[in-house]
Amino acid sequence: MKKKKLAVIRPTLRHKKRYIEIQLLSYPQTLDSKTIYITLTKALQKNSGVFVQLETNITIIDIDTKTKTLLIRVNKEYLEQFISSLFFAQSDLGLIKVKNIKSTIKKIRGCK
Amino acid sequence: MKGKYFDVVSSELFSYPNVEKILEELNIKEIYVVKTIKTKEDLDCIFPKAKNYKGAFLFTDLNLYHVTKEKPKNALFLGQGGGLSANAAILSTKSDIHLYNPISSETSIDEGLARIAKQNKKIIFFDIREIRNNQNKCIKQIQFILKLLKKHKVEFRFVSMAKIPEELVDPQVLERFLQNFALEKTLIKRIISEKP
Numbered sequence: 272m273k274k275k276k277l278a279v280i281r282p283t284l285r286h287k288k289r290y291i292e293i294q295l296l297s298y299p300q301t302l303d304s305k306t307i308y309i310t311l312t313k314a315l316q317k318n319s320g321v322f323v324q325l326e327t328n329i330t331i332i333d334i335d336t337k338t339k340t341l342l343i344r345v346n347k348e349y350l351e352q353f354i355s356s357l358f359f360a361q362s363d364l365g366l367i368k369v370k371n372i373k374s375t376i377k378k379i380r381g382c383k
Numbered sequence: 384m385k386g387k388y389f390d391v392v393s394s395e396l397f398s399y400p401n402v403e404k405i406l407e408e409l410n411i412k413e414i415y416v417v418k419t420i421k422t423k424e425d426l427d428c429i430f431p432k433a434k435n436y437k438g439a440f441l442f443t444d445l446n447l448y449h450v451t452k453e454k455p456k457n458a459l460f461l462g463q464g465g466g467l468s469a470n471a472a473i474l475s476t477k478s479d480i481h482l483y484n485p486i487s488s489e490t491s492i493d494e495g496l497a498r499i500a501k502q503n504k505k506i507i508f509f510d511i512r513e514i515r516n517n518q519n520k521c522i523k524q525i526q527f528i529l530k531l532l533k534k535h536k537v538e539f540r541f542v543s544m545a546k547i548p549e550e551l552v553d554p555q556v557l558e559r560f561l562q563n564f565a566l567e568k569t570l571i572k573r574i575i576s577e578k579p
Binding site for chain 2: 296297318351352354355357358359361362365366367368369
């Protein structure tokens with residue numbers, strides 16, 4: 272069977288992303304991406320509901336255990352709800368500081 | 384995000400190491416350090432000495448505030464709110480004491496009290512910790528009170544009253560969180576950055 276080429280998603284239909292760099296200022300344990308992901312999704316679900324949580328599509332891209340910094344990717348449309356939900360995530364993750372919000376990883380790395 | 388923010392924190396917070404550094408990192412530049420006043424002797428407390436730190440007193444008993452003659456200058460005076468009668472007692476005085484945490488299981492502020500608060504130039508301080516710990520009751524009450532305060536143009540602030548560093552909130556997170564209360568962005572920015 273002849274392989275069919277996958278259709279390219281048009282830029283206008285693509286989900287736009289935002290990259291958020293957050294720092295856990297008082298997290299006593301070592302960073303584990305699974306527990307952090309669960310905490311963030313639970314907090315977002317509490318703040319905005321399950322449909323927003325699914326659409327936000329939280330992805331933990333990078334974890335720096337030394338500085339306790341996380342790089343997270345979310346859907347641009349739900350950025351405000353995600354940051355708002357960090358208020359509830361604080362009860363599990365300790366004090367959270369939003370360091371940077373950029374449209375590309377390159378720009379985030381450039382800010383360091 | 385650049386900007387200077389203000390917060391009211393408990394004096395107990397300064398028993399933890401690196402608190403000054405954390406406050407600096409969060410861009411909280413104007414800090415009121417609160418001491419709860421239960422007896423007259425509590426007024427003689429010593430606050431951390433720094434340029435941007437100011438003293439604040441939280442009176443659990445309003446009579447104690449009226450009895451105290453020598454009040455420190457440039458300090459913030461707060462009265463513990465709660466039920467309708469406690470809130471009415473604080474809001475109806477013309478002195479410079481403001482209302483802190485007017486949340487109870489029943490109606491705590493009504494139309495009349497909001498009008499009096501505006502006349503007496505009172506500021507109402509909401510405790511952020513209360514929202515986190517006592518969600519169902521507190522969020523509903525705050526939504527109701529905020530409607531009244533906005534209608535009568537009464538000043539209000541959201542403060543952390545943090546006793547431990549984990550209770551502090553990044554102003555950026557708080558700014559987004561307060562949008563859930565149907566407050567305009569410009570108003571939110573003003574209430575978290577403009578000191579009382």
